[in-house]
Amino acid sequence: MPIIRVEMWEGRTLDQKQELVEVLSKETARITGCGVESVYVILDDIKKENWGAGGQLCSEKYPD
DSSP states (O other), X not given: OOEEEEEXXXXXXXXXXXXXXXXXXXXXXXXXXXXXXGOEEXXXXXXXXXXXXXXXXXXXXXXX
């Protein structure tokens, strides 16, 4: 049972998330030889203010 965890900044649409889950699941199943129903994908939407890079909050480093 492969588990894929994706951490990304919030802001993707439901359609984008659905496509990401579908593609990751199908390709993981193809590569590993398991059934697509055995692949779990966890999407963590994280606010930029809760993510730091280079000693700075990403909300400051990468403002919208």
